[in-house]
Amino acid sequence: MIKTAKLIAGNWKMNGLGASLGEVDRLCAGLAEASPACRVALCPPATLVERMAQAAGAGIEIGGQDCRAETHGAFTGDISAAMLKDAGATLVILGHSERRQGYGETDALVSAKATAALEAGLAPIICVGETLEQHEAGRAVEVVRAQILGSLPTALAGRDFAVAYEPVWAIGTGLTPTLEQIEEVHRAVRAAMVERLGPGAGGTPILYGGSVKPDNAREILAVPEVGGALVGGASLKAADFLGIVRGA
Numbered sequence: 001m002i003k004t005a006k007l008i009a010g011n012w013k014m015n016g017l018g019a020s021l022g023e024v025d026r027l028c029a030g031l032a033e034a035s036p037a038c039r040v041a042l043c044p045p046a047t048l049v050e051r052m053a054q055a056a057g058a059g060i061e062i063g064g065q066d067c068r069a070e071t072h073g074a075f076t077g078d079i080s081a082a083m084l085k086d087a088g089a090t091l092v093i094l095g096h097s098e099r100r101q102g103y104g105e106t107d108a109l110v111s112a113k114a115t116a117a118l119e120a121g122l123a124p125i126i127c128v129g130e131t132l133e134q135h136e137a138g139r140a141v142e143v144v145r146a147q148i149l150g151s152l153p154t155a156l157a158g159r160d161f162a163v164a165y166e167p168v169w170a171i172g173t174g175l176t177p178t179l180e181q182i183e184e185v186h187r188a189v190r191a192a193m194v195e196r197l198g199p200g201a202g203g204t205p206i207l208y209g210g211s212v213k214p215d216n217a218r219e220i221l222a223v224p225e226v227g228g229a230l231v232g233g234a235s236l237k238a239a240d241f242l243g244i245v246r247g248a
Contacts, residue, residue, distance in 0.1 A: 006038040006221065006248045007162055007205050007228035009125060010235025011065065011093060016044050024055045026238035031059050031245070038228065038248040042235065043093050043125075046079050053088025063091030063125070066099060069112035071119075081113075081120035092117050093230075095127045095151055097168045107150025114161070115153045123160040125207070125230065126151055128189065132169035140167070140181070141188040148192035157197040162205045164230040165189055170210030172232060179223050182208055186225035214243025221248050 012020075024042070031040060041061035044052050053062040064084040071080055084092055094117065095110035114124040128147035130140040144165060152163075165185055170176050177185075186206050193201040205227030208220055212229045220226060228248065234240040 005205075007041065007207060008036075008038050008231065008241075008245050008248055009041040009043060009061075009063065009091070009093075009162075009164075009207065009228065010231045010241055011096070011209075012042065012044045012048075012236060013065070013098075013232065014045060015236055016048050018048070018051065020044075020236075021048070021051060021055050023236065023238045024052055024060070027241060028055075028057060028059055030238060030242040034242065034246055036245050036248060038245060040245055041091055043091065046084070046087075049084060049089050050087040061090050062088055063093060064089050064122075065093050065096070067092050067094070067113055067117060067120075067122075069109065069116045071116065081117045081122050085120045085122055089122060091125060092122045093125045093127065093164075095147075097127060097129055097166060097171060100127075101168070107147055110151040111153045114151070115155050118153075118155055118159060118161075123162070124156070125162045125164055127164045127166055127209070127230070129166040129168050129171075129210075135167060135169055140185055144185055145188055145192045148189060149196055152193065152196050154197065156201075158200055162207055162228070163189055163193065164207040164209050166209035166230060172211065174211050176211050176216065176220070179219060182220065183223050183225065186223065190225050212244060214240055214247070217244040217247035 043063040067081040068078040117124045128144045130143040207228040207230045209230030
């Protein structure tokens with residue numbers, strides 16, 4: 001059954017050691033006090049997935065930051081979806097712009113990874129977003145629509161997953177689109193999801209990502225079709241992340 005509650009997911013990227021698990025303890029304590037209605041997830045480096053899943057308990061979903069499309073094999077340094085699941089993950093981020101740009105990941109590869117995630121029992125968070133050049137050329141809707149149609153396998157229909165719209169030019173820069181721009185792209189993402197997967201995709205959360213902070217989270221999360229947030233740097237500190245969760 002597709003979950004429709006807002007999802008606030010933190011992407012720790014290549015940050016975090018064992019000592020960082022204290023932030024998870026503080027986050028758990030804050031969530032117990034706040035009792036948020038939204039889903040809360042953290043996606044740490046693979047080295048912390050198992051330990052974070054043990055520390056987080058039932059209140060926080062744990063995810064990976066990427067997975068291999070293949071189930072096993074001679075792929076030194078890579079991690080399969082089944083390995084993440086075995087370590088305690090329930091989610092996995094796929095197609096992040098840092099993977100698309102830095103590693104040349106294509107829509108077809110992201111789609112194959114999403115299929116592998118589903119087969120392993122993980123819910124994918126599939127990322128899309130335009131570059132600054134594409135944004136300035138007025139091509140944001142065109143770009144994300146193509147990414148949705150190419151990156152979402154039909155196997156996602158009726159399954160638990162999320163899409164994250166992250167304008168590449170807003171990630172880690174402190175810049176954000178206007179609320180009107182966010183709404184326009186999220187509506188286009190929704191239309192493309194329904195085109196690709198059918199009307200059941202109308203309830204799948206579309207997250208916004210790109211310099212989400214406690215001081216702007218509430219207004220962003222109130223925008224129509226924004227079903228949560230994918231948070232980068234602000235998820236590394238429990239106090240900042242809780243500020244965003246409370247905005248949901």
